Amino acid sequence: xxxxxxxxxxxxxxxxxxxxxxxxxxxxxxxxxxxxxxxxxxxxxxxxxxxxxxxxxxxxxxxxxxxxxxxxxxxxxxxxxxxxxxxxxxxxxxxxxxxxxxxxxxxxxxxxxxxxxxxxxxxxxxxxxxxxxxxxxxxxxxxxxxxxxxxxxxxxxxxxxxxxxxxxxxxxxxxxxxxxxxxxxxxxxxxxxxxxxxxxxxxxxxxxxxxxxxxxxxxxxxxxxxxxxxxxxxxxxxxxxxxxxxxxxxxxxxxxxxxxxxxxxxxxxxxxxxxxxxxxxxxxxxxxxxxxxxxxxxxxxxxxxxxxxxxxxxxxxxxxxxxxxxxx
Numbered sequence: 001x002x003x004x005x006x007x008x009x010x011x012x013x014x015x016x017x018x019x020x021x022x023x024x025x026x027x028x029x030x031x032x033x034x035x036x037x038x039x040x041x042x043x044x045x046x047x048x049x050x051x052x053x054x055x056x057x058x059x060x061x062x063x064x065x066x067x068x069x070x071x072x073x074x075x076x077x078x079x080x081x082x083x084x085x086x087x088x089x090x091x092x093x094x095x096x097x098x099x100x101x102x103x104x105x106x107x108x109x110x111x112x113x114x115x116x117x118x119x120x121x122x123x124x125x126x127x128x129x130x131x132x133x134x135x136x137x138x139x140x141x142x143x144x145x146x147x148x149x150x151x152x153x154x155x156x157x158x159x160x161x162x163x164x165x166x167x168x169x170x171x172x173x174x175x176x177x178x179x180x181x182x183x184x185x186x187x188x189x190x191x192x193x194x195x196x197x198x199x200x201x202x203x204x205x206x207x208x209x210x211x212x213x214x215x216x217x218x219x220x221x222x223x224x225x226x227x228x229x230x231x232x233x234x235x236x237x238x239x240x241x242x243x244x245x246x247x248x249x250x251x252x253x254x255x256x257x258x259x260x261x262x263x264x265x266x267x268x269x270x271x272x273x274x275x276x277x278x279x280x281x282x283x284x285x286x287x288x289x290x291x292x293x294x295x296x297x298x299x300x301x302x303x304x305x306x307x308x309x310x311x312x313x314x315x316x317x318x319x320x321x322x323x324x325x326x327x328x
Contacts, residue, residue, distance in 0.1 A: 113320070178198050245292060
């Protein structure tokens with residue numbers, strides 16, 4: 001009787017277990033989801049829901065980096081690596097101007113302004129006036145005033161000349177380098193316009209609060225507001241500063257088209273990625289926060305520095321900027 005064949009040799013090591021396979025598949029699915037969301041965000045002209053995704057490109061970029069590292073750790077294969085790399089590349093193609101250093105000379109002289117959505121539901125409206133007074137800024141441009149500050153009488157801020165229209169207010173520091181000439185409620189774009197004198201020249205200021213693009217109707221109204229902004233801009237050749245809550249990030253296609261079409265400079269470029277909304281729970285805000293409050297200037301102006309402050313009871317963080325005439 002022939003001898004039985006020897007048993008097959010055991011493999012040097014066992015194959016991946018159920019947990020490892022499940023982890024790899026989850027990483028692969030998450031990588032493809034991040035890549036798909038990054039791609040979909042660029043097609044807001046096809047469907048309004050893409051505009052809900054576009055502001056979160058920094059989060060999608062961070063997700064792509066994290067998933068790429070995770071794919072390498074769990075040996076997720078080429079599919080996971082390719083999808084996560086695609087998510088990184090897509091979002092970097094939009095965000096790189098904010099990650100590079102600032103270019104261009106700063107102004108030789110400048111005035112300091114604050115742009116702030118103070119929030120209708122602010123629980124302590126006196127904090128708004130107190131913050132402006134203590135900040136010492138030369139110009140404060142406020143939108144979505146707390147309910148108690150909206151009325152026929154503008155908010156009283158110690159040391160400042162103030163005026164208000166609808167939900168907006170402007171405050172100019174007495175004895176400062178900026179002199180308030182006039183204000184009006186511009187229709188369109190349904191925002192506060194002010195003319196000020198800085199040095200020997202006039203500057204036009206506008207503080208705007210755009211509608212949220214969270215519904216189809218909201219997107220339509222926001223588009224109308226952006227069209228109104230274009231029409232208003234063409235009414236004067238004066239150097240112009242446009243600030244406010246745009247409810248869009250500067251890399252959103254609609255806002256970036258307006259910025260490019262009007263030849264404006266986005267003062268946030270080259271200063272990193274930060275957030276202005278929401279300003280609630282610190283950890284949550286850092287994870288999902290987006291910079292929807294903007295400060296835009298015409299080419300005859302320059303921005304020396306720009307930063308984001310603390311919310312002081314609002315659901316938005318204020319934007320500070322030092323603006324002056326170009327030195328070149």
